[in-house]
Amino acid sequence: MDRHHVIIIGAGIVGVSCAHQLIQRGSRVTLIEAGPGPGVQGATAAGMGHIVVNDGEPEILKLCLRGREMWRQLLDENVGDRGYWNTGTLWLAEDEEQMHGLEGARDRLHSAGVDSHTVQASELFDLEPALNRDLAGGLRIPHDGVVYAPKVTARLLSQTTEVESRFGTRVTRVGDGLVTLEDGTEMKADAVVIASGISLLDNLAGEEDSPWKQNLKILPREGHLAITARGTGILRHHVVEAGYQKGAHGVVEEAVACAILPRPTDQLCLGSSRRPGRAGAVDPGVLKKVIDRCERFVPGVRRLPILRSWTGARAATMDGKPLIGPVPGWNRTWLVGGFEGLGITQAPAAAELLAQRIHAETCTLDAGPWDPGRMPALSAGGRSD
Amino acid sequence: MTKAVRITVDGASLLAQEGQSLTAALMMAGVSAIRKSPTGEARGALCAMGSCHECRATVDGVRGVRTCLVPVKEGLRVEREMKLPRLPLESSPGGEGGDAPQIIETGLAVIGAGPAGLAAACVAAELGMKVVIIDESMGPGGRIWSHRHDPPLAARSWLERAREAGVLKLQGYSVFSGQAGVLDVARVTDGKRVRIQCQSMVVATGARERFLPFPGWTLPGVVGAGALQSLIKGGLNIAGRRVLVAGTGPLLLAVARLAKESGAEVILAEQSSLVDRSRLAIPLLLSPSRWKPARQLLKALGGIERYSSSWVTEARGGPALKEVVLRTPAGDRVLEVDGLAIGYGLIPETRIAAGLGCEVETTGTVRVDSLQQTSVPGIFCAGEPTGIAGCEAAIDEGMVAGIAAAGKTPKASLLARVRRHRFWGQALEDAHPLREELGKLARDSEILCRCEDVTVGEVSEISSIREARLIHRVGMGPCQGRVCESAAHCQSLSGSDTIRPPWTVVPGENQDMSSAL
Structure with a gap:
């Protein structure tokens, strides 16, 4: 049997964190990014880079805390270029x-x-x-800190061996386990992970008026x-x-x-x-x-x-919580995004959770609060493809 | 006559001349290392025109002042490597809104007081417009007409006309933000803010020098070719010093002449070949107004040591410059020098125009129509930003822009002259093609970005400007990429950087608080 193959769309800090987690679990990863390299587009490039444990909802706090814990294991303050700093x-x-x-x-x-x-x-x-x-x-x-996200993202990708990266490549359509590129190429995979920040839902196939699309917004x-x-x-x-x-x-x-x-x-x-x-x-x-x-x-x-x-x-997102989980009603396409200002903090934890779900492992954190299917109107009418 | 005054540098008192550029005064006192780079290298002035920020220091308590733009006056306090002083512990006056900037309302705002800007300002004012001209250097005239005492002959009538027509001058102010109808400017010395509200604008921001990295290019004492010109005019005495003027273009000749007339022992090295430069013969023949100046220039350069098809491969020394390796057709020569002035031609300074939303061509020039109108209605552009063509072209384009801004139609003969100048500019460029070797002089360990100390090797494997900027920090310092972006290593990268405020790094607001402490 072929190795489990995942296509990740977006090489920001979230997409690269997902690649890191999935490679560790034995997946073969193809990373597709419209920009010229990892970590230089979107919120990864523009954000302040704070790692903060927010006193918000208990679930959000847990995600932040797990993210921070993972960053602290992953990054060393004393590494030469100081991509990470424990400021508090x-x-x-x-x-x-x-x-x-x-x-x-x-x-x-x-x-x-x-x-x-x-x-x-x-x-x-x-x-x-x-x-x-x-x-x-x-x-x-x-124990809060700061990362310089573009550099940390680029470094994390360079340390994650075997990822097939395709930069300067635009995705025009995403179906269930299917990706269509700008040049018309169709790609199939066991799993597709969309980690494209504010463009998260832009290329999803399906009718515009379907109820889940109405309610799932970035x-x-x-x-x-x-x-x-x-x-x-x-x-x-x-x-x-x-x-x-x-x-x-x-x-x-x-x-x-x-x-x-x-x-x-x-x-x-x-x-x-x-x-x-x-x-x-x-x-x-x-x-x-x-x-x-x-x-x-x-x-x-x-x-x-x-x-x-x-x-x-x-x-x-509409309810202020990120989306980490499958597109409602689909089996092979997964969303990870909608972090508002906490994407850098939560990236490793979200990636871990998503990788655990894709590989049907026991999740470190409760997956329910982040499931894209949680949005109220969605429970009424799911979809089957 | 110049007056001797006392200034202090890191607490030590030294003598300088009133009105001298502060950079020149520091260099005269043997202080050519003005700052330390992030990795601790000594750095001194490079461009001497406010672009590179290498000469910045804390002046009278204000951080990040470009000393090349500051005229010396009695009691000036300069601190190099100064730690940030304790900030005041209460909010500054004016509360959260801060001090409201002074507002000047005008018909036409002209950015840059060089030949193009002065011409535009004069003709528009003479046609009845209320005109404000903003310029960041010590005095009007731009680089070519910069002066400390008497302005050069060619500048005199324009300066006189500007005075008579009532053009308001904001000298020593940098434009750092704005849009059609509004410009925000800050005083170079203390960051004082002024807002200019206007109906139309002429962008006449001139050009900056092209610098190409080579081993040793960051040593204090290695300056731009035009920079040496500015420093001499700003009061740097180089009599008796041995100076190599190198690089390419007609500017080298003017600089070598000035250096020679200032008493220096001058060596001149031009990278282009005689064959390349012979392409200029026909355009020059067709341009009678340039015959006399050209003859005078060549005569003035008589007797100096000259090299053609020759370029600098390395500068050595430490902390200051000691010798230069010159590659000549006859082999490498090691020249002991006191200074190296090196420039590889000029680059249109288009950042302010781009910041205002004016379209910039892929060739790096601001797109204008025959009336110097840019893609933004009401914003005109004249002189070098529309294409390097020299002083005469700048004056004529400035006149066209000023006339058009005043709602009048320029004469056909003037418009025809502008077209001819463009031809001349192109001929000059074609006669000085940069040789490929120049792009490969800097080894991997050489500094590419002087602000952030990024080496050539660090960006050897990337493909885009975004990666260079965001991951490797190229161009993320106060020069905003003005120096490094012309290097071959950056030119080969894809994409471009967006221009966002501040278009030029200026001191922060409300600096008067510190002097009150």
């Missing part, structure tokens, strides 16, 4: 109410076994002297980021305002929140913004709001020279 996350409260919220988060994190501790206002400045003096306190999650949410010149690394932690969560969960409106990520290159990555839509041209007005918001928490940020700015798009 410092959530910042502007007032007592937010501080109270962070205390609640701490308790929930503790009960999930996540190391975290609150930091009183008076101690905040020993930890991060560059912070504004009027903050109410913070929550420190010491909502792109644009973000703006900027990076400062070298020599400006005035922070040790990834600092994020407590209000970030609020902005992250709104799907429709525009939101700006302070999120500053120190890079190992002695630079600061300044974010963040969210608004519906794909990544467009940099809007100087939004960029200014982002930097002004950062200034609120780290005074002086505005005086730092900015080298570049860019936009990217996060792939959100």
Whole structure:
């Protein structure tokens, strides 16, 4: 019998993580990517690269935690080019109410076994002297970190031997276990994994009006980021305002929140913004709001020279949870995407879960919450191909 | 007369001349290593025109200032390798909104005060438009007419006309963001923001030098050919020094002449062959206005050591430049020199035009129609960004752009001249083809991206600009790729980079806070 063959569409951090997991399980992997190489398109290329354990729903927390654990096993902070850095996350409260919220988060994190501790206002400045003096306190999650996703993705792929990579190759149609390329080539496989970020559902075969298609949507949410010149690394932690969560969960409106990520290159990555839509041209007005918001928490940020700015798009879903599992009603085509801002954190865990499902192994995490068939209207009318 | 003033460099006091370029003052004081690269190499000025950012330092407490654009004044404080000072612990004034930028409303905004920009500004202002001209160097005139005391003869009438027509000058400001109708600019020295609202624009951003990496090209003391010109005009005294001017193109001749007239012992090496350059004979014959200057130039270059079909294969030294290996038809020669000025022709500076959304041709020039109108209505482009053709072409194109921006129709004779200039520009380029060997000079261990210290070897196996940028960090420093992208190693990659704000890296906002501390 031929070896189990998987086609993965998308060589971002998620697709490459899937390749890594599937190769370990003995699959033969073909990786198809429209861009010129691994890790240089989409959210992998544009994202900040934070690895954060989010205090959201318990299931999301588990996925983040497993992702972080796997990254920490996979990456070594002391490897030459420092693609990974254990910065820890410092959530910042502007007032007592937010501080109270962070205390609640701490308790929930503790009960999930996540190391975290609150930091009183008076101690905040020993930890991060560059912070504004009027903050109410913070929550420190010491084992969070940062990856430079393009490099980490490229490296992970180069370490994953035997993957057949096809770059600069566009997919025009995906059926159940079937892939059609731009040049008309049809490919068949035991499994097809779609890991193409915001384009996740774009090429799926099937009638547009089928109920599952109506309800399974990827909502792109644009973000703006900027990076400062070298020599400006005035922070040790990834600092994020407590209000970030609020902005992250709104799907429709525009939101700006302070999120500053120190890079190992002695630079600061300044974010963040969210608004519906794909990544467009940099809007100087939004960029200014982002930097002004950062200034609120780290005074002086505005005086730092900015080298570049860019936009990217996060792939959100209707219920705020990623899609990891088969296309509803299909057996051979699998989705992995819709991570919103947590794709880099969750990539290894999602890849593991998907590989376990494809190989019918016992799953490390519960697969149910992520199954694309969970969307309400889908249960009514499935499909058979 | 120049006035001697005191400046401090890393706390040590030294004498300089008022109005001198700060880079020139530092080099005069023996400080040719102005910064350290990420891997700790000493680096000094390369382009001396604000493109490469290699000369950046902290000046009067402001980080990342390009010292080549700063005129010396009494009491200037320069810090090289300075750690970021403790930032103020309260938000800066103006709260979250920051200080609102000063707003200037105008009819026409001209970007660049070289020949094209000045001509456009003058004619538009004389036709009744309100005109603002923005330029990032120390004084108007662009590179060719840059001066410290008396402007060159050719520039004088334009400068006079600009003054009389009431053209408002924003000298020492960089345009870093904008769109049709709005430009955001920042002062080079302290990042002060000004917003310009205008009805139309002329982009006259000139050209920058093409640099090709070779062993030793990052040594302090190796500068661009045009850079040496700017540094001399900016007050660098090279009398008695031995300087090799190398590379390609007519700019080398002008630089060699200036260096010679400034008292240096000049050696000139042109990579193109005599056969290549003989292609210029007919176009020159057809261009009577260029006869006299050409004759004068050749006369002025009499007596200097000259090499043809010769190019630099290596610069040696450390920390400063000591000797250069020149490959000549007669074999390699090792020349002991105090300085190397090397440039491989000019590249149209199209970034601001591209940032404004103007279409750029695959040849690297901004697409314009016969009225210098770009693909964006209301945005005109003149001079080198539309194709390297020299000063006369820039003036004429600038005039056309200024007249068109003012809603008038240029005379047919002027338009015909512009067409002839294009022919001349093409002839110049054809006469100086770059030889293939130049693309292979840098070995794998050589630096390709000077900002991020990426070596040639690191990008040897990739195929696209995106990989070079995102994975290997090529062009991710403050020059934004202006220096490295012309290297053969980058030219062979597929794709291109998008231009996003800031179009030029400028100091951050609200710098006055630091001086108040």
